[in-house]
Amino acid sequence: MTLPDAPWRSWPGMDQLLKALDAEGGNVRFVGGAVRDTLLGLEVQDIDCATVFRPEDAMERLEAAGIKTVPTGLKHGTVTAIIERRPIEVTTLRRDVSTDGRHAEVAYSENWQEDAARRDFTINALSADPITGEIFDYFNGRADLDARLVRFIGDPAERIAEDHLRILRFFRFHARFGSGAPDAEGLAAAAKFANSLMALSRERIADELLKTLALPDPSETIALMIEHRIFTPVLPEIVSAEELIRLTGRETVFDQAGDPIRRLAALLPPEPDTAVSVATRLKMSRAQRKRLATATARIPGDTAEPRALAYRHGIDGAIDRLLLCPTNDAVTGDAIALLIENPPPERFPLKGGELIAMGMEAGPDVAVKLREIENIWIAEDFPGEARVWEIAQEMLSSE
Template sequence: MRLPDSEWRHWPGMDALLAALDAERGKVRFVGGAVRDSLLGIAVEDVDCATVFPPDEVMQRLEGADIKVVPTGLKHGTVTAIIDGKPIEVTTLRRDVDTDGRHATIEYSEDWEEDAARRDFTINALSADPLSGEIFDYFGGEADLEARRVRFIGLPAERIAEDHLRILRFFRFHARFGAGLPNPAGLAAAEKHAKSLMALSRERIADELLKILALPDPSDTVVLMIERGIFAPVLPEIASADALARLIRREQSFDQPGDPVRRLAALLPPEPDTATAVATRLKLSRAQRKRLATATARIPGDTAEPRALAYRHSMEGAIDRLLLCPTNDTVTGDALAHLTANPPPAHMPLKGGELIAMGVEAGPEVAIMLREIEDVWIAEDFPDEARVREIAREIISFA
């Protein structure tokens, strides 16, 4: 098998990069995801290369060819070349000297198979000659690709001990590339060593979890992860995937893009305090924390007033709540269609200064009265400016 002659292999500047790294003498190869995805016919966005040259020589060679290069990961043997605005990671062949489940101490190598053996799964260990397209497969990755099988290189328990995050990566790659049940040996090792996830930073767990949830339909895989106790050590709040499966079906039915934060909300109880605690534990961004709390505050009544919901929580927040709302699909679909066709105004057409001009004394009372007016305006489904002024006069007269 040879690497397909894909468009990414002809990006402007690619020939110059390969020449600088002596591709003619086999000193550089394409590795990892670009090779795997090209063989699967999947569009390639990120390209990685491996080379026998040490990082300082890689930088000298690339700079000598007028290619911009950034020392993005020198301690790991990685630099990033920029060609036509696209980043290409170039990493020196390596061997692991020591690992602690989170980090590895490495030495540089000139052995392609030794470097490939460091990778987690056979389908990620494929490499290709950039000129001839010849595929180098040391661990049966091509057969696993054809069988849609995600399999650890070597003993799964040993690979997990090197980096505990590989437990979550195993499920992510199965959800993306696998068919049927996961590889039994990998699944057994992941289940047995699930508690080792507690040694990882919560940021790494969050990043991998959101990548899983961003896949087109990871619901079956998430069910399996719950059944095998994978979440229990770090996210015991995730106990059912029923709401996730319903959400994904609705996203597809109502032509809404799948969103990982919304899908995380589906996995959590409808309790904003719990969502906030989980978001804090995972060290999500402030915007993600707010969105998660809003989404988990869903109630059946959300579909009755979708425009009011969007005004108070943004269109994004309202769409989250409607898709997650525990009502039937017809009611949800009607509410979404109504909201999409009739989004609420961005703000109420009345300011505090206008209230003062109408006789309200400047001070805290202005803000209080504005909120009262806004509540009536929202309840009346956002009438025009003339009606807002009528509402204001009515409230002023009773003050």
């Protein structure tokens, strides 16, 4: 069994990197996702290598070959080589000394199988000789890849005890690579130890959840997670995948790219306060928090005024709300089409200084009056600037 040829194997600078790490002597291999995805015929962007050389030695060899290196994870044996502006992670072979479910203490090794045994799933433990393409498969990962089965290496409970995040990774990898029912032993262990997720940082949980929700259609896997109470310890607000299933269907019908924040909103009740609470707990960015709150504020009337919705919340926010809106698909489709074909203006064409020039006394009332005029302009579906001035003059003359 050999690794198929792929464009990434011939990237400029790859030969120099492999020579520097003595590929001819069998001292470096391609590992992990690059091998897995190449076997599946998928595009590869991220390349990981493993080597017998200690990180300091690897850096010295690479720099001697004129390759820039960055000590991105020396504590864990990882350096990053930069070839033609592309980062290649190079990690020294390791074995676990101790783990606590969040962090691992490692020791360097020269045993390839020992290093592969540290990985989570059999399909991620494949490695390949960069010269001959020979694939090394210590845990039947190729058979699992062919069967579209995501399976822990060894005892699932032990793998989860080493890193609790593997519970969420199990479901993400099943959603991406699996077919049919998930591995029964892995599913049982994930459900049994779901409470261990409480020990993880909320940032790690958020990152893994959003990666899962960004997959083409994670709805069945998310439903499975809900059924087995995976979210209950850390995100008890997620109790049904029904709206997510409906949303992913609509995204396909209306040719809208799946968005993880929008999909998270579908999993939450339509309550902005709840959304803010969840986003804060997950330590999401301010922009993500705002978008999630906007999406969960959806109401049936959103489809009646799509341009006004987009003016107030942006195109992305409006499309989120329309796709999540509890109206029939025909009405939703018309609203989205209108918004795409005829988006609203980006800004209000009247400023406070112009109201003062028209005779209004400067002060806080200017902002209030400006907002009133703007609301009329929105309600009239954004007429031209002449009408805006007319509205302003009518309001000022009536006082």
